[in-house]
Amino acid sequence: MFVSYKWLQEYVDLSGVTPEELAEKITRSGIEVEGVERKSEGVSGVVIGYVMEREQHPNADKLSKCLVDIGAEEPVQIICGAPNVAQGQKVPVATVGAVLPGNFKIKKAKLRGEASHGMICSLKELGIDSKLVSKDYSEGIFVFPTDVEVGTNALEALDLDDAILELGLTPNRSDCLSMLGVAYEVAAILGRDVQLPKIEVASTSEKTEDYISINVEAKEDNPLYVAKVMKNVKVAPSPLWLQNRLMTAGIRPHNNVVDITNFVLLEYGQPLHAFDYDQFGSQEIVVRKARSGEELVTLDDAKRTLTDSHLVITNGSEPVALAGVMGGADSEVTEDTTTVLLESAYFAPQTVRQASKDHGLRSEASTRFEKGVDPNRVVLAADRAAELLVQFAGAEMLEGDVVANTLTIEPSTVRITLDKINASLGTSITVEEVINIFERLQFQVNVTGTTFEVIAPTRRGDISIEADLVEEVARLYGYDRIPLTLPAGESQPGGLSPYQLKRRISRKTLEGAGLNQAITYSLTNDVKATQYALVKRDPVKLIMPMSEERSNLRLSIVPQLLESVSYNVARQNDSIAFYEIGSVFLKEEGQELPYEIEHIAGALTGLWMHHPWQGEKKAVDFFVAKGILEELFAKLGVSKNIQYKPVQLDGMHPGRTAEILLKDEVLGFVGQIHPEVQKELDLKETYVFELNAGTLFGEEKLPLQYNSIPRFPSITRDIALVVNSSVLAGDIERTIEEAGGSLLKEVAVFDLYEGEHMEEGKKSVAFSLKYFDPNRTLTDEEVVKAHDKVLAAVKEKVGAELRG
Structure with a gap:
């Protein structure tokens, strides 16, 4: 979630807190701020200029020679290669000495023999991502509305002097996928009030119910649907401030109608959709599950084949939108639209997630529906969008809303004791401190002794059990204030079993x-x-x-x-x-x-x-x-x-x-x-x-034993034993070891013979035997005595004969 510092100031007083300090406080409270970006950092010398004259460059077909008023004593001549530059425009001008993104410095120059004192800029040249630039200005310079003042700072007019905080939200904090949600969070951290938008809009005498009706067949997937109708809409570019807000949040401006729905999505966290009423196809909205094999061409001009697990908005016969994911191309708002059908709804998260996954469509709307929107903002968001459409699109709002409502979501009530909080955190927080934290979060709290009954607002769907309240207290009390304690009891060093x-x-x-x-x-x-x-x-x-x-x-x-x-x-x-x-x-x-x-x-x-x-x-x-x-x-x-x-x-x-x-x-x-x-x-x-x-x-490992290096010589005897071919060398070896007694220290096989000089069914196995005593030198008699025992044993037990 990208949060504009300047936009956030409209809801919370941020005086005395810099963007970097605010980022630190938010991170300490449990939501990681992954970065703070100042888009105008290192950029300077860009002003708003007025193109007084424009004529063809005498020596180049694709260049224009412009006389531009930049608020200085004299206008300056600038050579411009943009195809859309024209006389009477107000444009961003990088003056001589200006620095643009990438440390690009503007100097006096001559282009095809004509002097150029500066550069008329596109939004991309000012550091705005090309995918966020409106189609009208994607191939040329940017043109300001006529009400801006020549000579003033162009970066301020484009809100490029703003600081953008990038929040790394975990799935449970979907409440902060809106500016109001972030405002509530920041207000709780700073201990200040939230200033909510005041919605005031007048309606005409015509009634919305005369233009549209709603029939929700899939009530579990769509328990709340609100429709408004706006007449005499004038589709045009959005005001500059509105375009700036959208680009700051990573959304490309289109026109005032679409931009207002996106603005409200960012402000309230409630996705909206605007249909062209005249292209809708009927006066009835039917929300149902799609029929298997049914097709819909979405706004990206892709034909989507639907299944019976997908929820669609229809005109009674044909799908016009994939609910919560993307609208249909046939009812899209265009420059010719004059009547707008405005949708605000609550769709089941799992239903939207399934459709988004099946079609590979991840939109700002689907992201919010998947994580769960605040049901209490569905109507408010529609009213806010209607107000903005009246104000910036000249719309006339018909009286009343058409609503289909079977929603039963209630605020969550959780009880917890002070002892539970302090035992979980290892703290000594007082009742008054806990009450203050819950009130800063704008949770309703009732106290009986040291027991708290907390009613969490519907915007905080993540609050449902005691541990959630403990977390809220911990993060606003301050993780850095929680005392450090060592584990009680005896500790043992770690190791491998x-x-x-x-x-x-x-x-x-x-x-x-x-x-x-x-x-x-x-x-x-x-x-x-x-x-x-x-x-x-x-x-x-x-x-x-x-x-x-x-x-x-x-x-x-x-x-x-x-x-x-x-x-x-x-x-x-x-x-x-x-x-x-x-x-x-x-x-x-x-x-x-x-x-x-x-x-x-x-x-x-x-x-x-x-x-x-x-x-x-x-x-x-x-x-x-x-x-x-x-x-x-x-x-x-x-x-x-x-x-x-x-x-x-x-x-x-x-x-x-x-x-x-x-x-x-x-x-x-x-x-x-x-x-x-x-x-x-x-x-x-x-x-x-x-x-x-x-x-x-x-199996237990035998204890490691060390033997001293022998001081006395050993005696080696080699024997070749003839045995039946079925006799195993290992059996012979074990027999030798058992018979050899304490003087026999080593036995090893060194030869096996089965050939033409050996009787059929027989084999010769040769062993090397080593005798020694670590305390004295052995005599021949002692070795012969031990060796004879070995020969007798192998003859008796395995039938071995000494090979001649």
């Missing part, structure tokens, strides 16, 4: 390993909802899905990650490493809502390492994916409790997939997706993993 810390460690570890975080849809289709699920459940179906592809809550993250990988690979991004920490949703028997738990998932394909200079390439494989997880488990301190076992899973490669166990409980899986799935998604070898983060993060 153990669960949050482990989630953050996981993200850092995976990103440090080269994976990029992905965020995918939690919604999927019937097929993908159950794929790769760690826990088999029926998926949770949405009652009203936006599409079949987004109709179920997911049980696994992997299908969505594979979609992302496929999308990237299709766009020649061949090497992908994604991870996601997100929720999956499990249906619980007897529960309306699903159980939500976090999972960690990843997907990798393409090259994992590529060093062109060294000529090195390494493709993603099972051990890359497993190595990433081993690093994650190490960072979380749970490595010792992790086991890997081969597993057969739907959608996964039958020989390259492992189940991950945490203390014998299934934590997740890692492996290559099935070749058939890869083919469907047009992928090369792709590896995925998924873990139950809730279980993983819930």
Whole structure:
């Protein structure tokens, strides 16, 4: 909302308060003033001149040589290129030495051999946005009315010496979408009175009801409709002051009739519409819902196709306006209009909002209707417009109004106690101070002891509960006067919970390993909802899905990650490493809502390492994916409790997939997706993993332990064991660790052989064993004794034979 400081002074005494000081006070009271603009700042030397003579430039077809009286001792010659300059006009003149917007300085010049002492200006050259300039002056210089005085300041005559306050209004403060609303607010802040316009207009003996009748069929959407008829209207340009007011507020002047309706909209916050009565088409106004497929050509010459959710004003048969949004072109006020049908109404906010959204039309009128207008200003605004039409358009107002009224909106009554106010604000405000605040706001207040019964006027539709009154008291008492208090009780420093810390460690570890975080849809289709699920459940179906592809809550993250990988690979991004920490949703028997738990998932394909200079390439494989997880488990301190076992899973490669166990409980899986799935998604070898983060993060991290660097030498023994092909290396390793006792410190697999020199159904697995004691040097006998126990154990438990 753009608020003119000079215009505001007509309603509130602003003496002693500069625009900048006023902006500060308004902001402190709760409405942000986003800026104060002085349009004439830096501009000087512009006066009103009178074109005494105008003749064609002797050396240029498109230039005029003008003799202009600028109020000085002698008239000056000015060369002007505007097509509309003419003798007898009063125009804005930038004299020699003047400064125009953009620090453009006017100097003496010669144009095609003729001296020019100044410049006759257009409004655009004076800093007014071209879209706000009336069509009459959009292609040339501006011409003042004849009653202005030559030699006076042109910037003052155009109100360019004004200061414009831009209010950043929140949706609840629609009362300040009008000058009167802002006036009430400023008067409350300054503790001064509001001077409302005094409406006085005489009517003719003819009655409005003889010219028009109203039939409102959609009473819920239009509970109040007021019509006036004005005869003998003379359509002409508006007075200069009125045009200035509109341009200041960001509205382009058109003619006196349209400009007056826009002026009243800005003044009262009540949108009006003027129809050409002779082009209306009947003597009956019918307000109804549009018929589906019905068409209306609006004022912007666009043909609008209506639906049965739109409210229209009709002449009984054809729509003439889209209610609250825009009028129709057929009944538009033109230069030939002599009789005006004036509309003022209250339209339901939701109805106007729907029509405005459907047709992409956002107007000053629709903005106010959408947020709710004051029902008590509907008639007042019509009377004010009629007064101005009589005064500035020579109109004659017919006696009476035609009104259709089923409106039942009443002022809001809210009760609150002084204790509630002070307890909410932490203040010690007195009863007298609270009464003073409500009276400054012009709220009716009745006091019983320390209880206030407040009746908020209809212009303040945002006042409905106790908290609203607390806010009003706080902002006018002064937010800066409310004492500062520290929270009572013991305070603890903020920090991450153990669960949050482990989630953050996981993200850092995976990103440090080269994976990029992905965020995918939690919604999927019937097929993908159950794929790769760690826990088999029926998926949770949405009652009203936006599409079949987004109709179920997911049980696994992997299908969505594979979609992302496929999308990237299709766009020649061949090497992908994604991870996601997100929720999956499990249906619980007897529960309306699903159980939500976090999972960690990843997907990798393409090259994992590529060093062109060294000529090195390494493709993603099972051990890359497993190595990433081993690093994650190490960072979380749970490595010792992790086991890997081969597993057969739907959608996964039958020989390259492992189940991950945490203390014998299934934590997740890692492996290559099935070749058939890869083919469907047009992928090369792709590896995925998924873990139950809730279980993983819930596992307590083992205490960190430090060991001193060994002072004594270690002894290493390598063994190659021949076992059945079905025996797992991990089982052999665990057997060795259990049998090795305290002297065995490290066990590692370093070779696997299955070839022509090995018996069918057998394989050779080689291990490196390291023995040492941190307190002494081991003897061969001690190592042999421990080593023999290992060999005996692997033979007994896994059937291993030492390879010769």
